[in-house]
Amino acid sequence: xxxxxxxxxxxxxxxxxxxxxxxxxxxxxxxxxxxxxxxxxxxxxxxxxxxxxxxxxxxxxxxxxxxxxxxxxxxxxxxxxxxxxxxxxxxxxxxxxxxxxxxxxxxxxxxxxxxxxxxxxxxxxxxxxxxxxxxxxxxxxxxxxxxxxxxxxxxxxxxxxxxxxxxxxxxxxxxxxxxxxxxxxxxxxxxxxxxxxxxxxxxxxxxxxxxxxxxxxxxxxxxxxxxxxxxxxxxxxxxxxxxxxxxxxxxxxxxxxxxxxxxxxxxxxxxxxxxxxxxxxxxxxxxxxxxxxxxxxxxxxxxxxxxxxxxxxxxxxxxxxxxxxxxxxxxxxxxxxxx
Amino acid sequence: xxxxxxxxxxxxxxxxxxxxxxxxxxxxxxxxxxxxxxxxxxxxxxxxxxxxxxxxxxxxxxxxxxxxxxxxxxxxxxxxxxxxxxxxxxxxxxxxxxxxxxxxxxxxxxx
Numbered sequence: 001x002x003x004x005x006x007x008x009x010x011x012x013x014x015x016x017x018x019x020x021x022x023x024x025x026x027x028x029x030x031x032x033x034x035x036x037x038x039x040x041x042x043x044x045x046x047x048x049x050x051x052x053x054x055x056x057x058x059x060x061x062x063x064x065x066x067x068x069x070x071x072x073x074x075x076x077x078x079x080x081x082x083x084x085x086x087x088x089x090x091x092x093x094x095x096x097x098x099x100x101x102x103x104x105x106x107x108x109x110x111x112x113x114x115x116x117x118x119x120x121x122x123x124x125x126x127x128x129x130x131x132x133x134x135x136x137x138x139x140x141x142x143x144x145x146x147x148x149x150x151x152x153x154x155x156x157x158x159x160x161x162x163x164x165x166x167x168x169x170x171x172x173x174x175x176x177x178x179x180x181x182x183x184x185x186x187x188x189x190x191x192x193x194x195x196x197x198x199x200x201x202x203x204x205x206x207x208x209x210x211x212x213x214x215x216x217x218x219x220x221x222x223x224x225x226x227x228x229x230x231x232x233x234x235x236x237x238x239x240x241x242x243x244x245x246x247x248x249x250x251x252x253x254x255x256x257x258x259x260x261x262x263x264x265x266x267x268x269x270x271x272x273x274x275x276x277x278x279x280x281x282x283x284x285x286x287x288x289x290x291x292x293x294x295x296x297x298x299x300x301x302x303x304x305x306x307x308x309x310x311x312x313x314x315x316x317x318x319x320x321x322x323x324x325x326x327x328x329x330x331x332x333x334x335x336x337x338x339x
Numbered sequence: 340x341x342x343x344x345x346x347x348x349x350x351x352x353x354x355x356x357x358x359x360x361x362x363x364x365x366x367x368x369x370x371x372x373x374x375x376x377x378x379x380x381x382x383x384x385x386x387x388x389x390x391x392x393x394x395x396x397x398x399x400x401x402x403x404x405x406x407x408x409x410x411x412x413x414x415x416x417x418x419x420x421x422x423x424x425x426x427x428x429x430x431x432x433x434x435x436x437x438x439x440x441x442x443x444x445x446x447x448x449x450x
């Protein structure tokens with residue numbers, strides 16, 4: 001291979017090829033110019049003039065223009081070697097008649113030669129399906145199989161109930177650090193934790209807004225430590241502490257009042273007292289043998305009334321609930337339907 | 340670079356594209372781009388046919404410049420290498436310059 005010469009020799013033009021280092025030297029007199037090596041791309045064709053010296057002509061140098069590489073491209077060529085990596089759009093290397101830009105009035109968009117718009121936009125000429133296939137083949141050596149035992153979402157959740165979410169940030173700067181990358185989010189379903197009724201209620205009260213009732217997911221987001229690992233450890237520590245604390249019963253928890261209850265409990269409530277009082281008075285007025293409270297409570301009508309009141313209070317007022325309440329009250333007080 | 344797409348007007352003026360809205364160091368990137376443009380305008384005196392297109396791919400800065408064929412290829416390549424080396428050293432990030440030569444600037448419209 002001829003050595004690369006960067007110097008313009010006296011009387012000789014030299015064409016440089018950046019990639020391969022071949023040199024085409026066209027002597028001043030006589031002999032024909034050597035054709036350039038096939039590694040020359042159209043870019044070089046535009047860039048450096050090949051001094052193809054016409055035979056027997058004058059001593060002037062004619063700058064003949066090498067045709068762009070697109071004219072020599074076969075239809076079934078290996079495109080992945082034309083654009084192996086992400087590169088700028090080279091009009092002499094892409095054999096497509098592309099026009100881009102705002103069309104001149106009563107004209108067409110400008111052609112691809114020297115088209116700045118085509119150079120500005122990102123192109124995906126390096127990501128054709130054959131190229132992606134090649135990438136996948138190369139990556140296969142570094143991949144391991146997905147464990148066959150985890151073939152459904154439920155199994156994944158059963159074996160790995162805690163989900164950790166972290167974010168990495170990429171930027172165009174010279175630094176890879178980003179303070180937003182330290183945030184860690186922990187998600188766990190409370191049904192996967194071993195909690196009894198009291199523990200679950202206490203846990204939900206402790207975490208407050210971090211628990212979503214519809215999805216039964218507890219979300220803990222930590223970002224108070226400077227490093228991601230520290231935040232992760234802190235999140236796990238929080239989860240552990242919450243779990244253990246919710247199983248303990250403190251002394252002051254016995255002072256839980258009716259306002260603190262999460263859901264409505266009918267037993268020992270005002271509604272129960274009023275119902276029982278009313279029924280007892282009705283029975284007394286009718287001079288029926290006194291029935292005990294337990295019998296009243298166990299009776300069908302009182303049970304239905306209880307259910308309807310609980311439904312009203314816990315689920316809110318829907319058509320169904322209110323009509324059900326009406327029915328049970330009518331049955332309780334033995335009111336006949338008005339004709 | 341993740342990004343919002345710049346309006347086409349900014350592009351036609353050759354303004355830097357890429358996500359600059361709320362990233363750290365966005366101001367530094369703008370300054371670097373402005374410096375690179377000035378530097379190229381001076382290094383290829385009169386030969387730069389269009390504002391150079393600057394892009395960032397990760398950490399690297401890619402410059403696509405359209406240059407006229409007035410300069411002999413040896414000089415052109417030397418200037419390209421010199422600019423790349425100097426700019427990379429100044430900005431501490433890899434700077435790659437791609438040059439396409441044209442006989443004349445691509446004319447959009449004759450008035």
